Amino acid sequence: MTDADARREEIAAGLQATRERLEAACDAAARPRDAVELVVVTKTFPASDVAILASLGVTEVAENRDQEARGKAAELAGLPLRWQMIGQVQRNKAASVARWAHVVCSVDREPLVAALAHGAQAAGRSLDCLVQVCLDPVPGRGGVMPDMLTALCDAVADRDSLRLGGLMAVAPHPGDPDEAFERLARLREAVLADHPGATVLSAGMSGDLEAAVRHGATQVRIGSAILGTRPVVA
Numbered sequence: 303m304t305d306a307d308a309r310r311e312e313i314a315a316g317l318q319a320t321r322e323r324l325e326a327a328c329d330a331a332a333r334p335r336d337a338v339e340l341v342v343v344t345k346t347f348p349a350s351d352v353a354i355l356a357s358l359g360v361t362e363v364a365e366n367r368d369q370e371a372r373g374k375a376a377e378l379a380g381l382p383l384r385w386q387m388i389g390q391v392q393r394n395k396a397a398s399v400a401r402w403a404h405v406v407c408s409v410d411r412e413p414l415v416a417a418l419a420h421g422a423q424a425a426g427r428s429l430d431c432l433v434q435v436c437l438d439p440v441p442g443r444g445g446v447m448p449d450m451l452t453a454l455c456d457a458v459a460d461r462d463s464l465r466l467g468g469l470m471a472v473a474p475h476p477g478d479p480d481e482a483f484e485r486l487a488r489l490r491e492a493v494l495a496d497h498p499g500a501t502v503l504s505a506g507m508s509g510d511l512e513a514a515v516r517h518g519a520t521q522v523r524i525g526s527a528i529l530g531t532r533p534v535v536a
């Protein structure tokens with residue numbers, strides 16, 4: 303078996319195990335099995351791994367750095383993939399992100415909304431946006447604080463070139479993911495009251511997908527459980 307065949311088998315096994323885990327989580331939460339979409343987090347892994355995922359039926363992939371993602375998206379332009387941006391976006395990278403990303407899941411401040419709106423308009427695209435909510439008690443680790451959430455959602459919805467898809471969050475570590483995702487579910491109800499189309503809830507990673515599914519996640523973002531341990535990036 304070649305290295306490429308071995309890698310394909312490894313990824314197929316990780317994907318299969320994760321799909322089964324996701325189905326079990328949906329069953330346990332009494333939710334339909336197709337209620338939760340799997341997004342595979344491909345950051346730090348090569349474009350060849352993303353191509354393998356595409357051949358195994360994955361359509362949603364997520365990246366956290368503009369430069370790395372831009373290169374992979376260009377290399378794999380012929381494949382039916384939707385690229386999600388899950389990392390913090392610098393304002394001077396917004397125009398670049400707006401060219402390759404189908405969804406920006408990490409909208410966390412108003413200046414970024416303006417920059418993404420201009421970038422999407424310049425690229426002649428309509429960009430789906432998720433507002434990232436900070437579930438940590440202290441600000442700084444990404445995401446808008448809950449008291450600013452409504453205003454930021456309104457700002458996204460006001461832009462012609464942006465579409466408010468919903469919310470994204472990461473559970474604090476250490477911490478109880480059930481408690482964090484329960485708070486997230488309440489914040490989401492408030493946003494949905496004003497923006498009924500903002501139905502996406504991106505929550506849950508390799509370590510806590512079951513808790514996220516219990517609290518209404520519509521997308522989980524899974525990296526290491528499928529692709530293996532990431533090299534530590536400085």
Ligand SMILES: *Cc1c(COP(=O)(O)O)cnc(C)c1O
Pocket residue numbers: 343345366388389472506507508509523524525526527
């Ligand atoms: C890296 C990352 C993930 C995936 O984490 P795993 O533990 O590898 O599943 C999910 N969400 C965000 C925002 C990430 O940065």
